[in-house]
Amino acid sequence: MSLEQIPVKKARPNDYTSNEHPVWCPGCGHFFILRALTKALAWLNISKQDIGLVSGIGCSSRLPAYLDVYGFHGIHGRALALASGLKLARPDLTVIAAGGDGDGYSIGGNHFIHACRRNMDITYIVMDNEVYGMTKGQPSPTTDPEWHSKLAPNGTGLSSFNPMGIALASGASFIARGFSGDPNGLTKILTEAIQHQGFSLVEIKSPCVTFRPEQKDWHKSMRLMNVTPFANPMEAAQAIYGSDGFDTGIYYQADSPVYRSEASSKKNGTASEQMDIIEKALLV
Amino acid sequence: MSLEQIPVKKARPNDYTSNEHPVWCPGCGHFFILRALTKALAWLNISKQDIGLVSGIGCSSRLPAYLDVYGFHGIHGRALALASGLKLARPDLTVIAAGGDGDGYSIGGNHFIHACRRNMDITYIVMDNEVYGMTKGQPSPTTDPEWHSKLAPNGTGLSSFNPMGIALASGASFIARGFSGDPNGLTKILTEAIQHQGFSLVEIKSPCVTFRPEQKDWHKSMRLMNVTPFANPMEAAQAIYGSDGFDTGIYYQADSPVYRSEASSKKNGTASEQMDIIEKALLV
Amino acid sequence: MANSLLETDQHRLALSISGSGGTGAVTVGLILLDAVAKAGFYGNMTRAFGPQIRGGESAVMLHFSDQPIETLAEFSELHLALDWVKFDRFEDEIPLTSSSLVIYDNSREKPPGLVKESGATLIGLDLQAIVKTLKGSRLNMVALGVVAQQIGLASHFIEAALQKTLGRKGPEVVTTSMAAVSAGMTLLTDTPLPGLADWHPTQTPRWNISGNEACGLGALRGGLKFAAAYPITPATDIVEYLAKPLAQTGGNLLIAEDELAAMNMVIGASFGGVPSMTSTSGPGLSLMTEAMGLAVAAEIPALVVTVMRGGPSTGIPTKSEQSDLNQALYALHGDAPHLVIAPLNIQESATVSQWSLRLSEALQTLVILVTDQHLGQTRMIMNPVEALDLNLQRSQPSAANEETSYQRYQLTETAISPMSIPGMTALQYTADGLTHSESGLPSSRAEDHAQQLHKRADKLSQFEYGDRWACTIPTAKAKFTIITWGSSFEAVKEAVETLNRQGAAISLIGLRLIMPLRTETLIELTQQQKVLVIEQNDSAQLYHYLLSQKAIPIDSDALAEPGPLLFKPTDLMPRIQTWMEGQL
Amino acid sequence: MANSLLETDQHRLALSISGSGGTGAVTVGLILLDAVAKAGFYGNMTRAFGPQIRGGESAVMLHFSDQPIETLAEFSELHLALDWVKFDRFEDEIPLTSSSLVIYDNSREKPPGLVKESGATLIGLDLQAIVKTLKGSRLNMVALGVVAQQIGLASHFIEAALQKTLGRKGPEVVTTSMAAVSAGMTLLTDTPLPGLADWHPTQTPRWNISGNEACGLGALRGGLKFAAAYPITPATDIVEYLAKPLAQTGGNLLIAEDELAAMNMVIGASFGGVPSMTSTSGPGLSLMTEAMGLAVAAEIPALVVTVMRGGPSTGIPTKSEQSDLNQALYALHGDAPHLVIAPLNIQESATVSQWSLRLSEALQTLVILVTDQHLGQTRMIMNPVEALDLNLQRSQPSAANEETSYQRYQLTETAISPMSIPGMTALQYTADGLTHSESGLPSSRAEDHAQQLHKRADKLSQFEYGDRWACTIPTAKAKFTIITWGSSFEAVKEAVETLNRQGAAISLIGLRLIMPLRTETLIELTQQQKVLVIEQNDSAQLYHYLLSQKAIPIDSDALAEPGPLLFKPTDLMPRIQTWMEGQL
Numbered sequence A, B: 001m002s003l004e005q006i007p008v009k010k011a012r013p014n015d016y017t018s019n020e021h022p023v024w025c026p027g028c029g030h031f032f033i034l035r036a037l038t039k040a041l042a043w044l045n046i047s048k049q050d051i052g053l054v055s056g057i058g059c060s061s062r063l064p065a066y067l068d069v070y071g072f073h074g075i076h077g078r079a080l081a082l083a084s085g086l087k088l089a090r091p092d093l094t095v096i097a098a099g100g101d102g103d104g105y106s107i108g109g110n111h112f113i114h115a116c117r118r119n120m121d122i123t124y125i126v127m128d129n130e131v132y133g134m135t136k137g138q139p140s141p142t143t144d145p146e147w148h149s150k151l152a153p154n155g156t157g158l159s160s161f162n163p164m165g166i167a168l169a170s171g172a173s174f175i176a177r178g179f180s181g182d183p184n185g186l187t188k189i190l191t192e193a194i195q196h197q198g199f200s201l202v203e204i205k206s207p208c209v210t211f212r213p214e215q216k217d218w219h220k221s222m223r224l225m226n227v228t229p230f231a232n233p234m235e236a237a238q239a240i241y242g243s244d245g246f247d248t249g250i251y252y253q254a255d256s257p258v259y260r261s262e263a264s265s266k267k268n269g270t271a272s273e274q275m276d277i278i279e280k281a282l283l284v
Numbered sequence C, D: 001m002a003n004s005l006l007e008t009d010q011h012r013l014a015l016s017i018s019g020s021g022g023t024g025a026v027t028v029g030l031i032l033l034d035a036v037a038k039a040g041f042y043g044n045m046t047r048a049f050g051p052q053i054r055g056g057e058s059a060v061m062l063h064f065s066d067q068p069i070e071t072l073a074e075f076s077e078l079h080l081a082l083d084w085v086k087f088d089r090f091e092d093e094i095p096l097t098s099s100s101l102v103i104y105d106n107s108r109e110k111p112p113g114l115v116k117e118s119g120a121t122l123i124g125l126d127l128q129a130i131v132k133t134l135k136g137s138r139l140n141m142v143a144l145g146v147v148a149q150q151i152g153l154a155s156h157f158i159e160a161a162l163q164k165t166l167g168r169k170g171p172e173v174v175t176t177s178m179a180a181v182s183a184g185m186t187l188l189t190d191t192p193l194p195g196l197a198d199w200h201p202t203q204t205p206r207w208n209i210s211g212n213e214a215c216g217l218g219a220l221r222g223g224l225k226f227a228a229a230y231p232i233t234p235a236t237d238i239v240e241y242l243a244k245p246l247a248q249t250g251g252n253l254l255i256a257e258d259e260l261a262a263m264n265m266v267i268g269a270s271f272g273g274v275p276s277m278t279s280t281s282g283p284g285l286s287l288m289t290e291a292m293g294l295a296v297a298a299e300i301p302a303l304v305v306t307v308m309r310g311g312p313s314t315g316i317p318t319k320s321e322q323s324d325l326n327q328a329l330y331a332l333h334g335d336a337p338h339l340v341i342a343p344l345n346i347q348e349s350a351t352v353s354q355w356s357l358r359l360s361e362a363l364q365t366l367v368i369l370v371t372d373q374h375l376g377q378t379r380m381i382m383n384p385v386e387a388l389d390l391n392l393q394r395s396q397p398s399a400a401n402e403e404t405s406y407q408r409y410q411l412t413e414t415a416i417s418p419m420s421i422p423g424m425t426a427l428q429y430t431a432d433g434l435t436h437s438e439s440g441l442p443s444s445r446a447e448d449h450a451q452q453l454h455k456r457a458d459k460l461s462q463f464e465y466g467d468r469w470a471c472t473i474p475t476a477k478a479k480f481t482i483i484t485w486g487s488s489f490e491a492v493k494e495a496v497e498t499l500n501r502q503g504a505a506i507s508l509i510g511l512r513l514i515m516p517l518r519t520e521t522l523i524e525l526t527q528q529q530k531v532l533v534i535e536q537n538d539s540a541q542l543y544h545y546l547l548s549q550k551a552i553p554i555d556s557d558a559l560a561e562p563g564p565l566l567f568k569p570t571d572l573m574p575r576i577q578t579w580m581e582g583q584l
């Protein structure tokens, strides 16, 4: 965003909210993430019409309609693919992708690792409640192996998915963990993530009060903003693997090459002159 | 495989080959992987009818038909999903999945990370030539960012995919890199991988002489079996990230919980008695 | 007779219950259903939710009878409103008329305009006052007592049902709840409703089962030993139900990372010789398309249950529609013959799924079993359904013959080739989705291609399916035939039966085996008839499919309407009548 | 006249070249095609490969003419065998007859039995001997000289073509090769073939282009600025072609991790206001199914080009078939109307793809453009095709109106709603694949559902497509009408024209706009006719589709045959004749 485009009036968080009331259960962690996001956007003073917020399917993925920005509530697991197309075609936009742990790490896992690798300038917000909320309580990749559910009556027995470790190995250049119960810390992380040039993973622990009521206790264990960022991947790896999952803050921020649109790159002549050249090349 | 089942006659590598001549280009690295695999199977003396070898689509994925075992040449990118179903349903079989870098790391990326996480007892052989051979030379996730091709005339500009790092972060319990030009080392790695209880990634550099003729020089740079295995993930990570890609050997081998079939687990009563119990539970 | 715009000789009673999040409307419904069942009757229950995930308003509709009953009620005879928050959302689902009785808690908001306008009899009770007098009691339990009293349901049935539903929360909860129920039963003794009083209870055992559970049960009876799936509404219940029984019977359930994986896992397991299935809904079926084609080409038995919801795209995930038929028939690329089967009601879900799994095994093919949200998620009190006695086995090669090597895709008279299973000595082969010759080795020759295409089509078309292919209800001297399928069947059947009793002569065909279509039989049945095809989608998918096969006369008509509201017999009757008049 | 089982007034010449891996058969073909083009003629070239990836045997078939020509040759007049390794693989593709001339290198194996049995004139030359005398020369270049001489192609055309094809390898390579060609030209001066000698060269500019390239070019002309794709045979060439032009025109090509990503990337880019496409083939289209439904429901313009190959499953990836029509029409779950369009030949690929992209924009919908391996990978020398002058724009809302908030899915007369683009002030909205109301907010109400379903169907069915919907070739007093599509069109057209010249009266319809079908016009055109539908698949997909829409008489017939061999006019003629006789 160039300086001229910055709106004169300082924005307020509420400027970014729509009139739609969220469908979320009362007390759902996702409410606080919505709030933190609008605060971060206001802080950064980004024009509403220059924001593209895309998501998949899930409780968390309902987010876009609650902001008054250009939103896309896509299909399950494909938020990052939508976001990548949008960002490459429209490098001028602030592109944010959002969704849940099921959406992003289970069905969307392939786009996740490849979006990390491409390192396009996209902020990816994962609202991780360690469960499929929308479909009423099945284990997700981040679910504890011991958690009993209808689908896994004795627990899955699978050690849980390590999103930050995988993001790091895959090439993401900004990796943070936030907590929906810490709106200030979260706003700060989101502000940094959006400002960061490159792919930012913001993994947010967000309780599902309905299907994982025990997560209401998360606030007792979370350590707020106790992490300091590394620029070196091995150090970041150590911090990520070393954590019990209750630390929050930015783990990794590096200045890696960003995959950018060619749309803006200089070319000789007008589009129609270029088409002439292209067509001439076909002649015998 | 219990001791009684071991065939009396010691098997030879040729026992495992079929009559089909590979469609591969003369000089293709995949020939040597085929050979090393039959050697490993013979060394382990596994009965042919107890092996399930599944693959996706690609030059590499043609492998199953060249062995005289139960093979499945599936669809592009899904070898690990096929293998997981087969292994869970038939825990008695030795299940091996094989394919290329495109098949496994691009379209198959999601199954790759989740198969690592499940850590079922499957050996996954990736015949990595850093290109899509079958479709005639497009960049794959492991392709060098600078390599020029029709699809990416100026190179992809993307730093290449780190399969071993991602496998480690995802929970694989055996990780090795082999080289098709080192049949002995490769046979050793494959033997260990098949014997290992849990998910084994064997990433094999295998030149595509047709679309990446420069890879014929790989044998000059590869260091044969110079790696020593770690059981600690952080140490293994250091070794993996520290490598320039030309080291070979086993990087990681750990004794992690293996996801196993319940099919063999003890149950009370016969199947039809169990069905009676199940049906009775429906009564008002 | 109650709820009787339709003439029927069975007793019926239609209730509904609504309330905002946390009021426990659904719990009341579940307990009532079970209690009425324990009292010796039949019934069904459907649910409706607001857009909220939880904590939002919800409603249940109950239809009871002294005989087996599948259709939903046409209007509500007794509606219980635990509160009136956003009641208007349920206007379509809970039709009230001037003969409805509406009971509500008058300590809260007043009934909304639309309730008053319905002309229903409104009875406001001070339920809240009772709750205050009973420690630990809840308003929904008091209300349950009121309803029980109104419909003449004895308290010991409620108690038994409470025990079953709330028992795991401890005996105290049951006692407190029962106290509230009893208090409620004394509140309103005047009962304008005929209720259950003069109904004849049955002594026969009955099931309390949803369609999705029945579907899972049928598969288990068919020998299911492996399922892989990814959660999706309204299909998740199938695998949630299967989790325990599969473990009990030594099978496996694999929670897949996505539907692509689920379908391939099923193929892998089935290649291993184990009867296998997955379940999903439209979006997930879309993702399974490619792998389903592999099952067809490589001739791997596989059962895919798809529970339809509103479409296209994410559509209306929690409600019913019959708009994925085209997908089930035609989504696969190439010429990819497979089976498409649908149960006609909840009752037969168990048998149809058992049959489907066995057909997949016997024909070594993909079977898509198509149900929908209504068939799947409606909970029924019904007579237990016997397992089918089917002799449909996967054909296996006899011991290896040293002379001739095993040909996996050998041409045979039935066009079914014996399939070896890993572990069988000297019968190794490679299954392949590439065009192949009889041996299974890839071939791009026109001759092999045509041969294997025909083989795969022939094995399905030549097979003798028996008369399970459809439910045909012929009527003497009928000039009209109606064809329908899936969850539209019961409503259409009721409409047709009523019209026939009123003097019409309409035959009815409910299709179960939709592909391959029993075209010749259909032609025989319909050639002298005026035909109407009824289905719940916007583009008349079944109708166009039947036309495409020349299975119905060219002047046939369609009555197609999208979801999410189900057809009602009384809505259908005048429309069928108008159509018949237009044919003369 | 040469190659003239068909009566035609144009000159034609059919050549073929084969050789095992590394012999350079394809290079000879490419150079010949270009040289004959430079000499002022037209032609086409197709390839066939053995199963090997590379290093295996391959063959090219060339068809030259003094007028534009799309059909493949029916048999080979001159075949050049660089060696005979596995020549039998090409038996179907390279028919030899007693009038064929076969030239081969007699230093290697002798011609196989099937060549001798064809009765062709065999000329063995000691090409190897020449190669030995010329340092650095290759056998295929000597052979090229022989062929050039035989067909009367002047050496400076060859030289110019060599320059173009081999120029980037340096001037020396060109010189050495030309020396070999010249040597070859002296080897066999006796020329039994009429060759190009008395053909009239044209001076007009012509293109050397493949169908896939033409398809890409049309999209560029339509304003394409974004493509995302995952490689797949036989579609990869489209994006490989687009890579450079897109960069030149400020667009982007994104190599996706899979087809799921590719389709969603396209939707994301198009949501951003940028005309976008992807290209794939059957297996990839299967994976795009779910996201295509999103484009339909959220009304996002998107062009998907699918280049059909043999199916089902992985099938025959390198060869042609028309068996993915059902998939293109019906794969999406729910009622999901969209456009299905197909070019009738290579020549029009550019215009049809330009039209398709613009239609996707103007109608805010998914367009599936269906071509096939033959249309896509055949290389043509043809007259340049003018860009269309289309006024089909994405409708955009006028500046925001403070009073009324922007309704993304507003009902309008055309049923097309103005679509805002990120960056436009005060016109923000959320695109959604959930059933929604006009505002775009999720709704599960039956009324909103029906309204938006109808809106999306109406915008497509009401649109005025003009007469580009089909190529209709009426014949006076015709009693017979043949309907076909895609790559079958040219062969059918040639067969029909020949039969008509022989006295038959057959009208021909080649369909471009397959969905929504111009049903009324088709009925008008066919109602008094005996209709035959010709297509290259096993289950007569177009035929059944036309029946399903009642667009053709019920007694219509199908002539459907699976791939991978294309229809030939001379094979079709007797079959059409037999069919006509059967109608009398």
Ligand SMILES: Cc1ncc(C[n+]2csc(CCOP(=O)(O)OP(=O)(O)O)c2C)c(N)n1
Pocket: A057, A058, A059, A060, A061, A075, A076, A099, A100, A101, A102, A103, A104, A127, A129, A131, A132, A133, A134, A135, A140, A208, C230, C231, C232, C233, C259, C283, C284, C287, C314
């Ligand atoms: C292709 C497909 N498969 C499955 C679903 C069903 N589905 C909807 S949301 C969801 C999971 C949501 O979980 P998560 O992403 O963690 O979000 P949450 O609801 O927990 O916020 C699933 C499985 C779907 N909509 N589409």
Ligand SMILES: Cc1ncc(C[n+]2csc(CCOP(=O)(O)OP(=O)(O)O)c2C)c(N)n1
Pocket: B057, B058, B059, B060, B061, B075, B076, B099, B100, B101, B102, B103, B104, B127, B129, B131, B132, B133, B134, B135, B140, B208, D230, D231, D232, D233, D259, D283, D284, D287, D314
């Ligand atoms: C769904 C789908 N998409 C694309 C393809 C086309 N395809 C076949 S093989 C292949 C890539 C093969 O590359 P790799 O896995 O690296 O194997 P290699 O040929 O290099 O050994 C692709 C893209 C396909 N068959 N199916």
Ligand code: SF4
Pocket: A023, A024, A025, A027, A028, A029, A030, A059, A060, A129, A133, A134, A207, A208, A209, A210, A211, C053, C054
């Ligand atoms: S179900 Fe869980 S994640 Fe979904 S809205 Fe409710 S609390 Fe939030």
Ligand code: SF4
Pocket: B023, B024, B025, B027, B028, B029, B030, B059, B060, B129, B133, B134, B207, B208, B209, B210, B211, D053, D054
């Ligand atoms: S194209 Fe490459 S990978 Fe494929 S067979 Fe040839 S050398 Fe091997």
Ligand SMILES: [Mg+2]
Pocket: A058, A100, A101, A102, A127, A128, A129, A130, A131, A132, A133, A140
């Ligand atoms: Mg979640």
Ligand SMILES: [Mg+2]
Pocket: B058, B100, B101, B102, B127, B128, B129, B130, B131, B132, B133, B140
């Ligand atoms: Mg490769």
